[in-house]
Amino acid sequence: xxxxxxxxxALFLSLLLSxxxxxxxxxxxxxxxxxxxxxxFAFAGKHIHAGLMDSLGYANEQGGVDGKKFxxxxxxxxxxxxxxxxxxxxxxxxxxxxxMYGESTGVGKAMAPEINSRYHVVYGSTSFSEELSDxxxxxxxxxxxxxxxxxxxxxxxxxxxxxxxxxxxxxxAFFYSDTEFGRDPIPFARKLAKKLGIEVVxxxxxxxxxxxxxxxxxxxxxxxxxxxxxxGYVVPPIPEVIRGAKDFGLDITFMGTFWAMSKxxxxxxxxxxxxxxxxxxxSYWYMDDVPMIQAMxxxxxxxxxxxxxRPNSYMQGWFTGMIYVKLAKMCHEAxxxxxxxxxxxxxxxxxxxxxxxxxxxVSFDKSxxxxxxxxxxxxxxxxxxxxxxxxxxx
Amino acid sequence: MYIGDFKEAYASxxxxxxxxxxxxxxxVLFVLLLIFPxxxxxxxxxxxxxxxxxxxxxxxxxxxxxxxxxxxxxxxxFIGVGGYxxxxxxxxxxxxxxxxxxxxxFMAAFxxxxxxxxxxxxxxLYLCIATLAAQLILEFxxxxxxSVTGGIRGINVSSPEIFGFVLDNDFKFYxxxxxxxxxxxxxxxxxxxxxxxxxxxxxxxxxxxAELMGINLMQYxxxxxxxxxxxxxxxxxxxxxxxxxxxxxxxxxxESVRYLAMIIxxxxxxxxxxIFGAIFMTIVPEMIKTILGLLVNIFPTAMxxxxxxxxxxxxxxxxxxxxxxxxxxAEIWYRIKNYFHLWPFDH
Numbered sequence: 001x002x003x004x005x006x007x008x009x010a011l012f013l014s015l016l017l018s019x020x021x022x023x024x025x026x027x028x029x030x031x032x033x034x035x036x037x038x039x040x041f042a043f044a045g046k047h048i049h050a051g052l053m054d055s056l057g058y059a060n061e062q063g064g065v066d067g068k069k070f071x072x073x074x075x076x077x078x079x080x081x082x083x084x085x086x087x088x089x090x091x092x093x094x095x096x097x098x099x100m101y102g103e104s105t106g107v108g109k110a111m112a113p114e115i116n117s118r119y120h121v122v123y124g125s126t127s128f129s130e131e132l133s134d135x136x137x138x139x140x141x142x143x144x145x146x147x148x149x150x151x152x153x154x155x156x157x158x159x160x161x162x163x164x165x166x167x168x169x170x171x172x173a174f175f176y177s178d179t180e181f182g183r184d185p186i187p188f189a190r191k192l193a194k195k196l197g198i199e200v201v202x203x204x205x206x207x208x209x210x211x212x213x214x215x216x217x218x219x220x221x222x223x224x225x226x227x228x229x230x231x232g233y234v235v236p237p238i239p240e241v242i243r244g245a246k247d248f249g250l251d252i253t254f255m256g257t258f259w260a261m262s263k264x265x266x267x268x269x270x271x272x273x274x275x276x277x278x279x280x281x282x283s284y285w286y287m288d289d290v291p292m293i294q295a296m297x298x299x300x301x302x303x304x305x306x307x308x309x310r311p312n313s314y315m316q317g318w319f320t321g322m323i324y325v326k327l328a329k330m331c332h333e334a335x336x337x338x339x340x341x342x343x344x345x346x347x348x349x350x351x352x353x354x355x356x357x358x359x360x361x362v363s364f365d366k367s368x369x370x371x372x373x374x375x376x377x378x379x380x381x382x383x384x385x386x387x388x389x390x391x392x393x394x
Numbered sequence: 395m396y397i398g399d400f401k402e403a404y405a406s407x408x409x410x411x412x413x414x415x416x417x418x419x420x421x422v423l424f425v426l427l428l429i430f431p432x433x434x435x436x437x438x439x440x441x442x443x444x445x446x447x448x449x450x451x452x453x454x455x456x457x458x459x460x461x462x463x464x465x466x467x468x469x470x471x472f473i474g475v476g477g478y479x480x481x482x483x484x485x486x487x488x489x490x491x492x493x494x495x496x497x498x499x500f501m502a503a504f505x506x507x508x509x510x511x512x513x514x515x516x517x518x519l520y521l522c523i524a525t526l527a528a529q530l531i532l533e534f535x536x537x538x539x540x541s542v543t544g545g546i547r548g549i550n551v552s553s554p555e556i557f558g559f560v561l562d563n564d565f566k567f568y569x570x571x572x573x574x575x576x577x578x579x580x581x582x583x584x585x586x587x588x589x590x591x592x593x594x595x596x597x598x599x600x601x602x603x604a605e606l607m608g609i610n611l612m613q614y615x616x617x618x619x620x621x622x623x624x625x626x627x628x629x630x631x632x633x634x635x636x637x638x639x640x641x642x643x644x645x646x647x648x649e650s651v652r653y654l655a656m657i658i659x660x661x662x663x664x665x666x667x668x669i670f671g672a673i674f675m676t677i678v679p680e681m682i683k684t685i686l687g688l689l690v691n692i693f694p695t696a697m698x699x700x701x702x703x704x705x706x707x708x709x710x711x712x713x714x715x716x717x718x719x720x721x722x723x724a725e726i727w728y729r730i731k732n733y734f735h736l737w738p739f740d741h
Binding site for chain 2: 037038042075076078081082083085086089090092093094106109110112113114117118131178179180183184
């Protein structure tokens with residue numbers, strides 16, 4: 001009995017110490033993050049986490065902002081809405097960072113009212129949702145790249161510029177999952193396709209990770225699209241669809257947006273990957289002529305010598321880190337204190353910012369998203385750029 | 395000196411608070427709950443609100459599953475119905491929160507009764523599958539009836555307002571949650587001192603005998619579904635007003651399973667068990683995370699190993715409880731209470 005009481009007391013004390021804690025006034029810029037390091041999203045979450053941490057570490061090695069270093073404080077959220085919100089509140093209460101990072105569109109939506117009314121912190125996330133990038137509603141929240149709608153836009157713009165078959169309009173199919181992630185860009189894509197003179201001949205909707213896609217394949221066969229764009233999937237059912245289409249002898253160019261543009265997917269596709277296309281907001285790890293990728297290589301070699309490859313989710317984390325650093329530097333240059341409020345006011349002022357080739361030259365002047373992406377094509381298991389940076393706002 | 399309870403009438407046997415001691419400790423608890431928000435930070439208040447909302451939902455499910463013996467895998471969907479009703483009434487019809495709250499409950503109860511229909515024919519696993527169907531159908535409706543539910547993007551609601559007080563942060567919301575928890579728990583506790591509650595228990599223990607005793611099975615099973623879903627609806631309404639947004643992703647099948655886990659861990663057929671279970675399932679994962687977080691600070695390289703361990707530890711805890719205490723946390727509590735009942739003269 002006594003032993004257990006002592007044990008419980010010890011546990012309680014350690015908990016108290018961990019959550020209360022004494023805070024020292026430090027001359028650092030605090031960035032908090034609730035990262036989905038475990039759970040369903042861990043495949044990307046752990047790389048986003050690594051990318052963001054390294055990006056800030058790199059900025060610190062470059063001298064930080066006027067000698068002020070960035071401090072990265074994170075928690076694991078397990079890709080669970082409640083835990084993610086709890087982490088957000090805990091980090092805010094304990095460390096009061098000026099910028100935050102979080103998982104999923106859902107968390108962003110749930111936190112948005114309080115970010116606007118109470119917390120006043122700049123917030124970046126794993127999400128490319130259009131709703132979150134709406135500056136009039138969510139001035140503190142930004143998207144680290146183009147929204148899904150803008151990514152669709154980049155692809156449609158690219159398709160519109162391709163030579164037409166028999167002088168007929170391009171025929172495009174949308175293939176998306178029945179989730180927020182899948183449906184987010186579709187209304188916008190329909191409108192833009194119409195504007196660009198592209199015919200949307202089919203829309204296939206499936207559950208996430210659907211296995212049986214026969215009826216969708218038959219529908220594709222019936223409607224004969226030239227292009228088919230996936231949205232809302234990471235891997236399945238993309239390989240099944242591409243293989244099935246091949247078996248049916250269909251001549252369709254398949255395309256994906258950011259999450260379906262990973263090396264992991266190419267690996268799953270194997271020889272069928274050849275010719276798969278898509279849009280990504282970032283450069284890839286093996287593009288070693290890009291200055292920012294070179295910086296990543298050097299940093300990784302120095303700090304994580306055993307790491308050989310960094311996936312595109314790492315790039316997302318790294319780029320988000322670059323935005324945080326950029327905002328802090330802009331505040332400093334304007335002679336303003338680095339507070340959430342001031343940082344927020346800097347977002348629309350990011351204009352023609354050279355990201356060292358990682359995301360092209362980007363601006364946040366029109367919305368809290370960059371609107372910039374590049375079209376890639378898979379060749380020999382790697383993505384090769386087939387377009388320059390395409391900006392949707394232009 | 396206190397040596398035991400001497401009951402002279404059935405009324406005292408049925409009393410909620412058996413003696414002055416229990417009334418005293420309940421008073422202490424109440425005072426502590428009132429002091430809590432003034433000393434706790436944002437994070438703890440958020441957790442307390444979550445736990446409170448979960449308690450109401452868990453009490454509801456326990457009425458149906460623990461007391462009336464009808465298994466349900468659709469509880470999250472009923473919570474969702476309540477949540478969506480609250481959101482729609484507040485945004486489309488501008489109804490005040492105090493009206494939305496009971497209406498959400500009634501709407502969820504209405505759906506609960508419909509879903510409960512098959513329970514007259516189906517039992518056990520079969521009923522389980524019928525309620526699973528309800529969960530899936532309702533989830534589908536949340537996603538696809540876009541003109542009403544806002545589809546996958548859901549509905550954003552503004553902070554609830556009660557008599558001019560805008561409950562726009564965790565601190566203010568805490569008091570609403572606390573009041574609602576007290577009302578719901580009191581109502582549930584008293585339900586089982588009435589004919590309806592006792593009929594539920596009779597149905598659970600042996601439905602044929604219950605029918606022989608003159609209990610109309612259909613009527614009372616539907617009552618059980620209705621009352622349980624009413625609680626779910628209230629819980630959903632609070633949840634939506636607390637988060638200020640509702641999307642279909644808030645009410646997945648896993649959430650229904652989580653509620654079942656709550657009442658199993660806490661104790662089936664025990665109101666107190668629902669409370670313990672809800673708190674356990676909400677707070678313990680966070681505690682494990684905090685402790686592992688400390689370890690990660692000490693051994694940063696072990697991160698990839700320590701974080702996934704959370705789920706394992708949590709799972710083991712549940713299994714451990716079930717093996718060593720199949721009647722749930724409530725039973726442990728009763729044992730501790732009994733130990734101190736006549737303390738220090740327990741011989």
